[in-house]
Structure formats: C-alpha cells, structure tokens
Amino acid sequence: MKVILLDKVPGLGDIDDIKEVSDGYAFNFLFPKHLAVQASNAKVKELKDKEKKRAKDAEKELKEIQSLADRLDGYTLIIEDRANEEDILYAAITPMRIAEALKTYGFPVNKNMIISEPLKEAGEYKIKVKMRHGLEATINLIINVRAEDKESKNKK
Numbered sequence: 001m002k003v004i005l006l007d008k009v010p011g012l013g014d015i016d017d018i019k020e021v022s023d024g025y026a027f028n029f030l031f032p033k034h035l036a037v038q039a040s041n042a043k044v045k046e047l048k049d050k051e052k053k054r055a056k057d058a059e060k061e062l063k064e065i066q067s068l069a070d071r072l073d074g075y076t077l078i079i080e081d082r083a084n085e086e087d088i089l090y091a092a093i094t095p096m097r098i099a100e101a102l103k104t105y106g107f108p109v110n111k112n113m114i115i116s117e118p119l120k121e122a123g124e125y126k127i128k129v130k131m132r133h134g135l136e137a138t139i140n141l142i143i144n145v146r147a148e149d150k151e152s153k154n155k156k
Contacts, residue, residue: 003019003038004047005030007034018039069131079144082145083122083146109129113130113131116141124140125141
C-alpha cells in the first residue's frame with residue numbers, strides 16, 4: 001500500500017514522502033497514530049500542488065532577502081550616544097540597538113542577524129548582517145558622541 005507520511009517516521013521517511021508499506025503496518029501503526037494517509041490520486045495531486053507552492057514561496061523569499069542584502073551592503077548607519085571625556089560610551093551599542101536603528105530606516109532585521117560584540121567606543125566599524133539562505137551584507141557603523149556632550153566637555 002502506498003502512503004503519504006504526515007510526520008517523520010524513523011526508518012521510513014520524512015514528512016510528505018510517498019512510501020510503499022505493508023497493509024498491516026499502515027492500518028495498525030501509521031494510520032491510528034496519524035503518521036500517514038493512504039496515497040490516493042487526489043492526495044498525491046494535493047501534495048504536488050503543495051510542493052509547487054512551497055517552491056514558489058521559497059523563491060519569492062529568496063528574492064526579497066537578496067534585495068534586502070543588496071540594499072544593506074555598504075549602507076552607512078550613524079548612531080549618536082553619550083560618552084565620557086575619552087569617548088567611551090556610557091551604554092554599549094548592542095546588536096539589538098543596531099537592529100532597532102536599521103528598522104527605523106526601513107530595513108526589516110532583528111538582533112539575531114547582527115554579528116557584533118557590544119561596542120563601547122566611538123568610531124567606525126564594519127558590521128556583518130547574516131540572513132537566511134546564507135546571504136550576508138556588511139554595513140558601516142559610525143558611532144558619534146552627541147554634540148551637546150562635546151559642547152559641555154569643552155566648557156569645563
């Protein structure tokens with residue numbers, strides 16, 4: 001009997017695999033545990049349609065991520081923050097803060113995509129942004145000390 005697996009079955013196959021099994025195995029084990037359904041013509045057609053849709057969605061997602069990587073690569077992000085006299089920041093610039101800043105400029109990224117240690121000094125940095133499908137981009141991060149902090153330091 002041909003069955004379509006609904007779940008991963010050790011020693012048999014993965015989800016959506018079509019397998020030939022004995023009737024007893026199908027009726028006594030796979031069907032009662034909802035691990036498979038009988039592979040009728042309608043179910044096989046439905047599975048093929050589902051695979052086509054999945055491939056189309058993956059292709060669309062890849063194009064979107066490629067577009068994001070192209071827009072991000074070489075982008076210069078400027079973050080201003082407070083610092084002491086030696087330009088050491090009071091609060092580190094973390095991947096979360098970088099992701100939030102990028103979101104404000106229309107880049108849909110999250111903190112897990114930003115590859116960086118917390119940055120404590122003003123200056124220029126190259127930051128990698130890793131995306132799905134193995135794509136990555138490098139942004140230029142410039143951390144400046146706020147102008148009002150520099151003015152107050154110069155007055156002292």
